[in-house]
Amino acid sequence: GENVEQHPSTLSVQEGDSAVIKCTYSDSASNYFPWYKQELGKRPQLIIDIRSNVGEKKDQRIAVTLNKTAKHFSLHITETQPEDSAVYFCAATLRDTGRRALTFGSGTRLQVQP
Amino acid sequence: NAGVTQTPKFRVLKTGQSMTLLCAQDMNHEYMYWYRQDPGMGLRLIHYSVGEGTTAKGEVPDGYNVSRLKKQNFLLGLESAAPSQTSVYFCASRSGGPGTGELFFGEGSRLTVL
Numbered sequence: 001g002e003n004v005e006q007h008p009s010t011l012s013v014q015e016g017d018s019a020v021i022k023c024t025y026s027d028s029a030s031n032y033f034p035w036y037k038q039e040l041g042k043r044p045q046l047i048i049d050i051r052s053n054v055g056e057k058k059d060q061r062i063a064v065t066l067n068k069t070a071k072h073f074s075l076h077i078t079e080t081q082p083e084d085s086a087v088y089f090c091a092a093t094l095r096d097t098g099r100r101a102l103t104f105g106s107g108t109r110l111q112v113q114p
Numbered sequence: 115n116a117g118v119t120q121t122p123k124f125r126v127l128k129t130g131q132s133m134t135l136l137c138a139q140d141m142n143h144e145y146m147y148w149y150r151q152d153p154g155m156g157l158r159l160i161h162y163s164v165g166e167g168t169t170a171k172g173e174v175p176d177g178y179n180v181s182r183l184k185k186q187n188f189l190l191g192l193e194s195a196a197p198s199q200t201s202v203y204f205c206a207s208r209s210g211g212p213g214t215g216e217l218f219f220g221e222g223s224r225l226t227v228l
Binding site: 006009034036042043044045046049089097100101102103104105106107 | 145147149154155156157158159162164170172173204216217219220221222
């Protein structure tokens with residue numbers, strides 16, 4: 001079936017460094033790609049999203065890039081801080097749910113070392 | 115402003131028992147979802163609803179049933195619980211058309227099946 005693959009599964013960086021998380025998707029007609037952050041014991045929350053008619057979107061220290069041809073999108077976090085430590089999920093709307101639901105990647109646990 | 119509320123938050127069941135998880139949202143959202151979260155597997159869609167009186171299967175629907183009799187409520191039932199259903203269950207809702215819109219999650223319900 002259709003899916004969203006996410007890499008790496010864990011990522012450790014030093015405070016102040018950049019972090020990059022990558023996702024690929026299978027449905028070439030997918031048009032919405034959000035990223036969610038889940039802190040330990042909390043619910044997932046949207047941090048940024050991008051639609052298929054845009055190649056890049058930034059919000060302060062975070063940015064998302066989309067390559068529709070290659071069917072992959074990435075989350076970039078610059079100047080990482082300890083409070084960025086969390087699990088990050090990418091997602092996409094795929095054909096098998098009529099694009100009415102999000103299919104999530106398996107998550108990336110980001111650890112920012114002070 | 116409660117947002118999305120799930121009850122109960124914790125439950126322990128014996129194999130073969132039944133139970134219902136209740137999700138309630140006060141944002142007048144059309145779309146509601148049930149996901150399960152297991153270590154290393156991200157959030158997997160169980161069932162979803164695009165409006166009152168409608169339901170549809172997601173990626174992992176077996177062993178679960180749902181009902182959306184009222185717009186604000188989405189119930190997830192386990193008729194005969196199995197240890198493989200031990201997980202954290204998240205309800206979510208959103209407004210908007212297909213493939214768009216922020217998902218608002220509940221706090222999660224941790225279910226253990228012995």
